[in-house]
Amino acid sequence: AQSVAQPEDQVNVAEGNPLTVKCTYSVSGNPYLFWYVQYPNRGLQFLLKYITGDNLVKGSYGFEAEFNKSQTSFHLKKPSALVSDSALYFCAVRGPTGGFKTIFGAGTRLFVKA
Amino acid sequence: DTAVSQTPKYLVTQMGNDKxxxxxxxxxxxxxxxxxxxxxxxxxxxxxxNNKELIINETVPNRFSPKSPDKAHLNLHINSLELGDSAVYFCASSQGGQDYNSPLHFGNGTRLTVT
Incomplete structure (x- = not known):
């Protein structure tokens, strides 16, 4: 069965500092990994995905994510946080054995303080 | 143009109603x-x-019934609403088929409140 874990309910970071939001996954076969962001009263927006190839994936708004197969992790990163990055972030996984299902982690709330 | 649109945005109703x-x-x-x-x-x-065919049906009470009249539309009907149905319901779409790397595109949600 596919699953995603986001071990932190909340991440606090000062504006201008680097940020990391953690994600680990469990899936049979090659994983398809995604990060989404949700702003208040909005639907989720796609940030980036890992399918295959380079372990460092670049996405929207300056975000990037590092895929680590041995640690089954897909952490979201940004070199310099902005106050406007404050939102709810979801890691998600889809795998061949899961068919069309995208399974989401519980979400991590990011607070960026000015 | 809104890519995925849901209506209504808010829905407040009483227990037992259908929406x-x-x-x-x-x-x-x-x-x-x-x-x-x-x-x-x-x-x-x-x-x-997927193309009007039901492909995922999770463990959901049978009071919930989806309907897809064509591949651009997906509706959700809920009978005999209960307090526990209160939530935000999101519609999403993706390329589908064997295209596992296609991300989901979400609507802005429908906030359902059952009183």
Missing amino acids: SIKCEQNLGHDTMYWYKQDSKKFLKIMFSY
Whole structure:
């Protein structure tokens, strides 16, 4: 069965500092990994995905994510946080054995303080 | 142009009533989904249709019935509403088929409150 874990309910970071939001996954076969962001009263927006190839994936708004197969992790990163990055972030996984299902982690709330 | 649109945005109703939520996508996607987001923001897939065919039907009470009249529309009808149905319901779409790397595109949600 596919699953995603986001071990932190909340991440606090000062504006201008680097940020990391953690994600680990469990899936049979090659994983398809995604990060989404949700702003208040909005639907989720796609940030980036890992399918295959380079372990460092670049996405929207300056975000990037590092895929680590041995640690089954897909952490979201940004070199310099902005106050406007404050939102709810979801890691998600889809795998061949899961068919069309995208399974989401519980979400991590990011607070960026000015 | 809104890519995935849901109506209504807010729905307040009493227990026992029947209500529907509508969703339309103009992205040309083959697959559409309903997700439920609870008060703790946890997202759970409910249903998925691919080209009008039901392909995912999670453990959801049979009071919930999806309908896809065509691949651009997916509606959700809920009978005999209960307090526990209160949540935000999101419609989403993706390319579908064997295109596992296609991300989901979400609507802005329908906040259902059952009193």
